[in-house]
Amino acid sequence: MTALFEGVGIALTSLRAHKMRAALTILGVAIGVTVVMVIGALISGFNKGISDMLASLGPKTFWVGRYWGGQNDQDPEDPNPWRSRWRKPIGSRSYRRSPSSW
Numbered sequence: 001m002t003a004l005f006e007g008v009g010i011a012l013t014s015l016r017a018h019k020m021r022a023a024l025t026i027l028g029v030a031i032g033v034t035v036v037m038v039i040g041a042l043i044s045g046f047n048k049g050i051s052d053m054l055a056s057l058g059p060k061t062f063w064v065g066r067y068w069g070g071q072n073d074q075d076p077e078d079p080n081p082w083r084s085r086w087r088k089p090i091g092s093r094s095y096r097r098s099p100s101s102w
Helices: 002-017 019-057
Strands: none
Touching: 002 019
16 A cells, blocks of 8 residues: 555656646647547548438438449340450350459
């Protein structure tokens, strides 16, 4: 217990000796905590605003999905529809990449 009191005494002596450093440290911690709180409040406010805006647009449920549209004959179930863009035409005699190089 004596070591604890001795440590506290040394810390208080150091704070008294370096008042400016202690004040700047406390100021830095206060500014850091304030900035974190403000950023959290901004994010929460943006989320609430977007939620309210979406709620005012219409139904409470909507579906967002990925699809491959356009006027081409690609398989919509193909996991990589861009693969066909890499292939050479069937009648070509030029080099064709093997599937292992994809």
